[in-house]
Amino acid sequence: MARREAPAAGPGSRALIVDIVRSSVTVTRVELAALTGLTQPSISNIVRDLIADGIIHETGSADSALGRRRKLIAISPANRFGVGFSVGPDTVTCMAVDLTGGVVGREVVPRLPGEPWDAGRLAERFGDFTAGLNLPTDRIEGLAIVTPAPQPGVASGPASGIGDVRGELARRLGLPVLTDNDAAAAALGEFWSRRVSREQAFACIYLSTEIGAGFVFGGALYRGADSGAGELGHVSIDYDGRWCPCGNRGCVQQYASMRAIVVAAREDAGLRARLALDDGESSAYDAIARAAVNGDTDAHLLLDRAAERLSAATTSMVNLLNLGRLVLTGPGVARAGSIFARRLRAHLDRAAHARQRPGVTVELSAQPRDAAAIGAAALVVQASVAPGHTARQAG
């Protein structure tokens, strides 16, 4: 039998080892060698460097099959921090996470509608936030700013103009500044903090004013040719359906986004009379979701139909990409996430059953409203301790 050639340790080996330690909670050097195929000396060198950098540490030991004690290795949570800003229509959610993706600080500050991007103002906000948390400045690895993905047919959104200030902001902070869209960031955040293994084909659905998806394959965000991957909202569920500004018809976003659900509720005389739907989109949506989980049949039916349509589009996405694990997140699932999760599981179970494949794991985010900001901060952490995965960086 041919002897298996051990792969050479390269720049990706460090990221690979960090990813395995993170997802395994604790692991021994021998297990790392078995899992990576790298040689024992390579493992020892990389582990030594990671310990010296404070990214991992030895924590107790375990008995091996031969009765020898093996040192266990784990991530050192409080050694480095990432900071993320998630910019919404009227707020900025500021978040700091440690190396495991655990939240160490959160603040929500108002943002004026259409507020222009200003490097000085952002630097000040970053300074106030990190000083308020008393984080050691030399352990903050950078800032990531995430916004909703630009929408086809919409000239300007929160994302427009951010590219112009990124370099200037990085210079002022003396730190790397990353930018991304909220759905992609949320996927990375869930991947990191749930300790998902890099072997799993992982995705996140981000239900918000629009609908987006983020994919983590092999430990890295999948971005597509032009960083535009994840437009789940523009998957058509009806070739004869409603026109969408993207040029297609029947896009699921026209039926199942928070915006579409609020529009449908406002057109329903009964719901209009019972619920406070005249305030902004988010509070109107929250009123619908609250009513749905509290037994309002019409509100429940409205969300359930949206969930049904989102499930149809999601099932196509799952089948196309052969996904293994899926997390539902975003403000749209903060109150009535169970309605969406139930529908989605039923759809996916049918699809899996028809293919005689194992089902897809569907989970609900523990922090759906904060998922994008947590993900932004996780982008910084990943870029810092497992480099080679993150694109679009200035600094």
Ligand SMILES: [Zn+2]
């Ligand atoms: Zn569309």
